Amino acid sequence: MKVATSVRNEFDRQFELNSLIKSSADELIRSSIRANWHFESRLKNEQSFALKVETGRFDPAALEDFYACTVVVPNLAMMREAENRMRELFVVFSRKPKDDDIATGDATTFSFDHTRLYANLKPSPGKDEESIHRIGFEIQIKTFLQHAWSIATHDLTYKTTKVSWGKERVAAQVKAALEAAEVSILEAETLASQNTSVLHRQDIKTKELLQIIEVMYRSFDVDDLPDDMKRLADSIRSLFRRCRISLDELGAIVESGRRLRGGVHPMNLSPFLSIVQYLFDVRPDVIAKALGRNGDIKILVPDEIVVPSSIDLGSARGVLRLRGR
Incomplete structure (x- = not known):
């Protein structure tokens, strides 16, 4: 032009x-x-x-x-x-x-x-x-x-x-x-919170995630929990499903594990890995069986986790090891 x-x-x-x-x-x-x-x-x-x-x-x-x-x-x-x-x-x-607050045109x-x-x-x-x-x-x-x-x-x-x-x-x-x-x-x-809305319904997974989140907020300080609570809850749900433990036991397992450690959570572990540690402390037989099974999702066990001597991670098929350097 x-x-x-x-x-x-x-x-x-x-x-x-x-x-x-x-x-x-x-x-x-x-x-x-x-x-x-x-x-x-x-x-x-x-x-x-x-x-x-x-x-x-x-x-x-x-x-x-x-x-x-x-x-x-x-x-x-x-x-x-x-x-x-x-x-x-x-x-x-x-x-x-x-x-x-003033529309620039009509509604159509x-x-x-x-x-x-x-x-x-x-x-x-x-x-x-x-x-x-x-x-x-x-x-x-x-x-x-x-x-x-x-x-x-x-x-x-x-x-x-x-x-x-x-x-x-x-x-x-x-x-x-x-x-x-x-x-x-x-x-x-707002829409999802309306009791009369179809959006107020829940599926089983949603109920389980909410149940986990409630336990975590009750058991941990808010500052120690991540912003993405849904991701954390999803990981805990997968862990419990792999271990074939009811989520109704989560609160008791957390409290038992914390009592064994003097009433405080491990200082060097994330909330998820703290749950893994408590399973080794309170339900070692159950997590040992879970580690022995094949599966698409493995259980992360870094070196910071204290594993009972009765459990051999070397032969475990469902473990994801992470060694410190």
Whole structure:
């Protein structure tokens, strides 16, 4: 596409300054967001700049998205946190939409409505404001589902050579479905806790995991337990199934094992390995049989575990040894 010389010159003038803004803003944001958030940014290219200017709706010398970036968060609940972080890093002078409580369209419309902040770089402490601090740029804040929709439908509805009502209709339908999914994820805890909801039902595995988690919270200090209690409970459930012990005995085994050790858990073992140790202490015959059986899942027995002399791990087929160095 041909671009008028005057437009190209204006593009070149802005490109240099916005490149500096991009370098600074990228570094600030990347070092400030959570590890499980996503970040990406871009500078407008010459053709995109020219097409936007030609609409007549924007001042060529003051585009607010020559440099634009996107912060992507896991779910809707983290949108506010992301926005607050951006406000700490930059001078935000405008926001779209202005108010999250006011819908930007009617209930049947699913147009582009992600949170956009328009900001300037902050001068360094003790330094005067320069021209670079007066150039605005755009920060979009999206969830991963919103970001996925944008990527998947970008060429369908935004930058395309084929105008199609049908394509835009499909894109809107997909956005509606994803928005419903976002709301379900956000309200999952509430929905699942409703006694009248079909989601309140439990299967046997869920009941067993909850039973294990209850025992672990009762028997261990919270600080000694992992954030991922479901994974720990699943490992304990597999261990007890392999040992063919009822989970109803878990609490008694933990208490018996702890009493044998002076009322404290082993200082050098994780909660799971503490359970393994207690099985060796309280039910050695049962865990010995489990270690002797083949199976897809083996029992981890590192050197820190004290194994009774009556049990020969060398001939055990169901053991996973981990020796210290």
